[in-house]
Amino acid sequence: MAGTQGALMSEQHAFRLTDRYQELKAALHLHLIRLxxxxDIKLEDRPIAKSRELVRREASEYARLQRLxxxxxxxxxxxxxxxxEMVGFGPLEPLIADDDVDDIVVNGPRRVYTERNGRLVSESVRFASNAHILRVAQRILAPLGRRLDESTPMVDARLPDxxxxxxxxxxxxxxxxxLSIRKFKKHALTVDELIAANTLSPSQADFLRDQVASRANILVIGGTGSGKTTFLNMISQWTEAxxxxxxxxxxAELRLVHEHVVRLETRPPNLEGERAVSARDLVxxxxxxxxxxxxxxxxxGDEVLDMLQAMNTGHDGSMTTLHANSPRDAIHRLQLLAGFAGFAGQETTFLHQIAAALDLIxxxxxxxxxxxxxxxxQRVGEVHGGEIDLGVIYEHDPETDEHVQPTEGV
Structure with missing residues (x-):
């Protein structure tokens, strides 16, 4: 019985990817618009359950009359x-509503993928055409006051959720x-959940909690999708109320639950290329x-200089993230960003500023x-021989999948 149901579901998903299904959907869509x-019925003014009941009923009647x-x-x-299509975001709507989906990427009408549990998988949904993708993208962006057309062919925005x-x-x-959508989790991962997933150990959690309480300046690094923001959000909850x-x-992705939290967000330039507010402005x-x-x-970007200056001038306990593949690479990337920001001092001078500003990576x-x-x-040490000393406090052993504390790092 289970095998028969699985086969039916597989056939059903396969049918949804066919051109015939897209033709039937377009015809039903047009029929319902006229009806x-x-x-004089406006679906957007009705509860979604009532709208779904109405559309399903009319679809059944349409299929009967057309002998589909x-x-x-x-x-x-x-x-x-x-x-x-009528009141949501088309083929993306069920993926957006699925709490197990972290990211949605659309590479073309027949190439829709999601990230689930850290891995990209192909989804059994499709768009009718490139024009269909564009219409859905414009529908997503329209309430945000953002345009997507030949004059503005690239848009990055935050949805209300x-x-x-x-x-x-x-x-x-x-x-x-x-189109790429990184979904905002309704439930921020807690330290207990990250420990249960072995993202970090209880010992590491206790250590970091103590470091946050003692107002250490912390830099969280990693590649794209590594969980930097999730981790930053977790440790930031340990700040004093x-x-x-x-x-x-x-x-805006961070969700602090403290009373004295002020959330600031950068603003892109307008259509004339003016009135942008950068992270440096906000820092x-x-x-x-x-x-x-x-x-x-x-x-x-160039906010790196102001952020390090803030860490060096009495704002201990500050935190941020950076794209980097290793702690040593993070130091070099900070130097690179400082150069782009117009830092004209000696390299050693800037290394001393990094060493004075950061406590942990x-x-x-x-x-x-x-x-x-x-x-x-890793703990950030002093500058010796043109390099910043880095001391390993904890490291992950990929063979045993354990978080260990080397003797020399203690």
Whole structure:
């Protein structure tokens, strides 16, 4: 019985990917638009359950009158997909509603993928055409006041629920529109959940909690999708309830539950290329807001100088993240960013500034299996011989999948 049901589900998913299904969906969509206009019914003004009931009922009647050779399950799929086109985000709607999905990427009409448990998988949904992808992307961005067209072919924005969306279209995207959505988790991962997943050990958690309490300046590093922001959000919860914390992000993802939290977000330039507010602008402004701690979601530009200056001038306990593949690489990347920001001093001078500003570097990574691990926790030491000393406090052993504490790092 289970095997028969599985085969039916497989056939059902396969049918949804066919051109015939897309033709039926387009025809039903047009039929329902005319029917609703004749009856003066606006689905957006009705509860979603009532709208779904109406659309399914009318889809069944349409299939009967047209004598369509499809079963009831396929009729329900058609009705739900058309409803998503009319009041939702089309083929992406069920993926956006799925709490197990972390990321959604659309590379073309037939290439839709999601990240689940750290791994990309192909989804049994599709778009009718490149124009269909563009319409859905424009529908997502329209309420945000953002345009996506030939004059503005690349958009990065934050949805009302906190999810981040990036869209890029021709002529920049050579093979057609591409869409990426990083979903904002309704439930922020807790330290207990990260320990249960072996992302870090109880000993590491206790150590980091003590370091946050003692106002250590912490840099969290890793590659794209490694879990830097998730980890930063977790350790930032350990700040004292009475402290005034100011967060600065390009797209607000951090969720601190303290009373004295001020959330700031950068602003892109308008259509004339003006009135942008950068992370550097916000860091400078934050210094005038009587902060106890400053938390920058990610250092990626000229705000690096102001962030390090803040850490060096009484704002201990500040935190940020950085794209880097190792702690040593993070030091070099900070130097590179400082050069882009116009730092004209000697290299050794800037290394001393980094050493004085940072206390810890936490390296997180995502394995090929999708598992995320704290690869190392290293203490930032003094400058010797043109390099900053880094001392390993904890490191991950990939063979045993254990977090160990080397004797020399203790």
């Amino acid at each position: 609703l206009e004749d009856r 050779p499809i079963n009831q399950l396929e009729i329900v799929d058609l009705a739900d997909d058309v409803l998503n 906190g999810s981040r969306v990036n869209a890029i279209i021709p002529p920049l995207a050579l093979d057609g529109p591409c 009475g402290e005034r914390v100011i967060t600065i992000e390009d797209a 400078r402004n934050a210094l005038r807001m009587r902060p106890d701690r400053i938390i920058v979601g990610e250092v990626r 936490v390296h997180v990574s995502r394995h090929a299996s999708g598992r995320r691990r704290v690869r190392s926790i």
